[in-house]
Amino acid sequence: xxxxxxxxxxxxxxxxxxxxxxxxxxxxxxxxxxxxxxxxxxxxxxxxxxxxxxxxxxxxxxxxxxxxxxxxxxxxxxxxxxxxxxxxxxxxxxxxxxxxxxxxxxxxxxxxxxxxxxxxxxxxxxxxxxxxxxxxxxxxxxxxxxxxxxxxxxxxxxxxxxxxxxxxxxxxxxxxxxxxxxxxxxxxxxxxxxxxxxxxxxxxxxxxxxxxxxxxxxxxxxxxxxxxxx
Amino acid sequence: xxxxxxxxxxxxxxxxxxxxxxxxxxxxxxxxxxxxxxxxxxxxxxxxxxxxxxxxxxxxxxxxxxxxxxxxxxxxxxxxxxxxxxxxxxxxxxxxxxxxxxxxxxxxxxxxxxxxxxxxxxxxxxxxxxxxxxxxxxxxxxxxxxxxxxxxxxxxxxxxxxxxxxxxxxxxxxxxxxxxxxxxxxxxxxxxxxxxxxxxxxxxxxxxxxxxxxxxxxxxxxxxxxxxxxxxxxxxxxxxxxxxxxxxxxxxxxxxxxxxxxxxxxxxxxxxxxxxxxxxxxxxxxxxxxxxxxxxxxxxxxxxxxxxxxxxxxxxxxxxxxxxxxxxxx
Numbered sequence: 001x002x003x004x005x006x007x008x009x010x011x012x013x014x015x016x017x018x019x020x021x022x023x024x025x026x027x028x029x030x031x032x033x034x035x036x037x038x039x040x041x042x043x044x045x046x047x048x049x050x051x052x053x054x055x056x057x058x059x060x061x062x063x064x065x066x067x068x069x070x071x072x073x074x075x076x077x078x079x080x081x082x083x084x085x086x087x088x089x090x091x092x093x094x095x096x097x098x099x100x101x102x103x104x105x106x107x108x109x110x111x112x113x114x115x116x117x118x119x120x121x122x123x124x125x126x127x128x129x130x131x132x133x134x135x136x137x138x139x140x141x142x143x144x145x146x147x148x149x150x151x152x153x154x155x156x157x158x159x160x161x162x163x164x165x166x167x168x169x170x171x172x173x174x175x176x177x178x179x180x181x182x183x184x185x186x187x188x189x190x191x192x193x194x195x196x197x198x199x200x201x202x203x204x205x206x207x208x209x210x211x212x213x214x215x216x217x218x219x220x221x222x223x224x225x226x227x228x229x230x
Numbered sequence: 231x232x233x234x235x236x237x238x239x240x241x242x243x244x245x246x247x248x249x250x251x252x253x254x255x256x257x258x259x260x261x262x263x264x265x266x267x268x269x270x271x272x273x274x275x276x277x278x279x280x281x282x283x284x285x286x287x288x289x290x291x292x293x294x295x296x297x298x299x300x301x302x303x304x305x306x307x308x309x310x311x312x313x314x315x316x317x318x319x320x321x322x323x324x325x326x327x328x329x330x331x332x333x334x335x336x337x338x339x340x341x342x343x344x345x346x347x348x349x350x351x352x353x354x355x356x357x358x359x360x361x362x363x364x365x366x367x368x369x370x371x372x373x374x375x376x377x378x379x380x381x382x383x384x385x386x387x388x389x390x391x392x393x394x395x396x397x398x399x400x401x402x403x404x405x406x407x408x409x410x411x412x413x414x415x416x417x418x419x420x421x422x423x424x425x426x427x428x429x430x431x432x433x434x435x436x437x438x439x440x441x442x443x444x445x446x447x448x449x450x451x452x453x454x455x456x457x458x459x460x461x462x463x464x465x466x467x468x469x470x471x472x473x474x475x476x477x478x479x480x481x482x483x484x485x486x487x488x489x490x491x492x493x494x495x496x497x498x499x500x501x502x503x504x505x506x507x508x509x510x511x512x513x514x515x516x517x518x519x520x521x522x523x524x525x526x527x528x529x530x531x532x533x534x535x536x537x538x539x540x541x542x543x544x545x546x547x548x549x550x551x552x553x554x555x556x557x558x559x560x
Contacts, residue, residue, distance in 0.1 A: 074453055081446065084446070085446060086445055087446070088500065089498075089499050090444060098444070099453070101438050
């Protein structure tokens with residue numbers, strides 16, 4: 001269970017987020033939408049424990065995210081930034097293996113996990129290729145594989161569908177939906193409402209950092225997830 | 231397949247280094263080869279080997295490996311193929327310390343003071359960088375400060391040269407700045423060895439962080455690698471191994487920049503896979519350049535820093551043109 005209470009964020013006296021609260025439960029595929037500059041990325045970064053909020057708390061299973069060790073946090077959640085890129089022309093196996101850097105597993109175990117995730121995502125044919133030889137859709141799949149290989153409970157993705165062809169968007173959304181069905185929580189920032197409506201369990205709209213509202217909910221309004229104005 | 235390639239490259243580089251090592255012991259002004267097997271004169275030959283050529287050879291390896299390693303680490307950290315240890319400002323700081331020592335004239339009595347002053351210069355520079363890093367962390371702030379320190383230390387070195395009244399000490403400073411391993415003894419090796427080894431150890435610890443940084447700072451952070459921690463380790467590690475190297479050898483250019491480039495084409499671009507090959511490659515280039523300085527083709531010994539750049543620069547240009555498509559992709 002991921003809970004966040006009264007998250008407030010200001011950058012140089014500019015308020016970006018104002019008292020945002022809510023909770024995300026495992027097993028749900030959630031989309032977060034909002035205008036450019038509404039604070040979506042900041043919110044997701046705070047929830048993923050990558051940025052300290054000016055005020056407010058984030059709890060993963062009742063534990064403050066900033067009290068969780070970096071190693072445990074790396075197992076608990078993954079984060080895929082917008083415009084993912086790889087600065088060096090690495091082999092895709094090496095890139096995917098970066099998701100297991102903090103893990104103490106043996107080389108053989110890591111190797112097997114890489115193989116499994118590649119076959120899950122239908123990427124086996126790209127084995128032994130360098131990332132720059134792939135198309136942008138294929139690259140997006142590789143970065144997704146990197147985020148999923150550690151088998152995290154929470155997956156945060158920041159606009160990972162942008163610049164992708166419809167077919168690839170559907171492919172990724174189908175896979176994420178299947179993950180949510182297996183008990184993972186997937187939280188995706190997206191501007192693509194059609195995709196979100198088709199696949200996500202609920203969609204939140206972040207309104208200028210002021211409030212997080214349920215825009216659409218496949219299974220009706222659930223619990224405390226409708227978010228409060230300050 | 232990739233793993234075999236890596237091991238093969240390490241094996242080949244190690245063999246090349248071994249050949250250079252033996253070559254460095256055998257080649258010099260005096261041909262010791264015949265006297266090694268002559269019972270009358272072999273004592274002299276052994277003295278030349280152990281007192282003159284061995285320390286020099288060991289230093290060339292230590293300095294070359296430090297330059298190669300620091301270059302690979304900084305290029306990996308900044309994800310910029312133009313980086314090398316000079317941009318941190320530590321080598322200029324070390325050079326300033328040594329130059330100050332020469333100009334004060336104390337080095338004439340204790341030649342040992344030159345590396346000690348050099349290390350003090352490196353420590354002060356690194357300490358300053360570390361304080362700035364703790365206070366205002368931003369990679370680019372720190373790099374820009376490093377470049378500024380680099381210029382400041384170089385200009386202070388020029389000031390010392392400028393106001394030097396003694397032409398001999400001015401000449402000594404210029405020669406020292408060109409980088410050389412001439413006349414270094416086993417004491418120099420013992421002096422710099424502990425710092426260099428500890429520096430290597432610290433830099434080695436950053437390898438996973440460098441790999442994580444391939445995917446950008448945000449992803450690295452989400453994987454549990456703090457950019458700030460990694461850079462703090464790099465500053466301390468570079469200060470130790472480059473500070474100690476410059477303190478004994480003077481400034482040797484181009485090795486840190488060119489070696490990781492050459493090896494990236496061979497062993498691939500994964501930052502952690504470049505570290506050991508860059509150390510071996512740096513050792514090979516400095517050692518072979520040092521052999522060239524000693525070839526009996528010139529009346530005076532060429533300076534090591536001159537030779538490394540003289541060989542390195544044209545070779546680098548050749549590589550850029552040969553692999554320009556690959557570089558464009560970076």
